[in-house]
Amino acid sequence: MAFRCEIRLSGSGGQGLILAGKIMAEAAAIYDDKNATQSQSYGPEARGGSSRSEVIISDEEIDYPKAVNLDLLLALTQEACDKYIGDLRPDGVLIADSGFVQKVPRGSFRVYRVPITETAEREVGCSLVANIVALGIITHVLGIVKPEAVESAIISRVPRGSEDMNIKAFRTGVVLAQRLAGT
């Protein structure tokens, strides 16, 4: 059966959300034979404030490229969570960084409160890869893009010989999600 999946990655400038969105879209469109669009909310040098990146993935041609009814919302800040939760489908998935999102809105959606940034720091030694950890969680939770495809997209973006940290971050996210889901 055909699917269309709308994902929004939200937080603040400098958290690498736009790059994460591009990696997810490239994983789907280039390495997993699906269709994908990716958009972002601000100019190339903006800093601070809110930031968001949207990815739409489908196994058919994408007729409308804007996200209107989110299947998954990643919130790395409380502000982003509060701002965008209304766009999440009632049966959607909220993934919130528990280090920064203290108040999770009520709703019928599934909620994963995960220490994303803390895990990036503790397990990988670098908070900057929190975006990649988040990609691992999203990949497992959604199950629509092959993990190998996401790893290929990550590897294509880093210099040869330095893939380890980013792949470790991604796999750490996958394992986190597996533990949460009990799978």
Place this chain on the structure above:
Amino acid sequence: MAHWTDRLGEKRRADLLLVLNEISRLRAHGAPEFVVIGAIPLLVRGYLEYRALWDVDLLFRDENAISAFASLPKDAGLRVVDYAGDCLRSHGITSYLTTWKFQRAWINVDLIARGALFEFFRSGSSPPWIETFDLGDRHLTIELPCAAAWDIFVDKVLSPRMRRDIEAQASISVDLRHVAIICQRDGGDRRFWEHVVGQSRRLGREPEFLAMMRSIIRHAARVGYANLAPTPLATRYLGDMR
């Protein structure tokens, strides 16, 4: 040797070429002046050799020029959707984010204004990039002014993102990757260093550029770009690397 279109992905190739052809047609029919910036100029000149979802970034003189371009009548077979409904303004940058589709894939076309940087990129963009393609029964002609790779290098080195990425040792930084690729290819050429240092001076940011370049080279190996190790030629232009 692979052609740049091999980096587009099969599903997106036709749409990107049709979009670039349409932008060329608009330019030939009186569109406000613009320069192609971002990754496309590096891609078509063979600097970038990986596959990605390439966006088209067009730099305009100001917001009025963006509005004029956005409102131009376009090909009847083209669908255009704007992402935000209006221009976004942040940190001296105005951007109007759109996505275009002719056949099956949406191609992001970002219309951008960044004040004085328009003149900076425009002066180095001639002659325009010209290339023709046969796509089915259509003959496409792309003729677009593209920012010079060495000017893109200067802009990326001076971007706030670069400082943060270097401090955080972010191996996955897009800007750092592009800077490393350009430096690897052209860093052995004295004219390259003369150009980039001269252009930073023209922007009134030479000390900042030199300091940032020294910082990039010092930290490069730690983030996977050992090829950026200081050479005698680079040291001559950038000063003491310690």
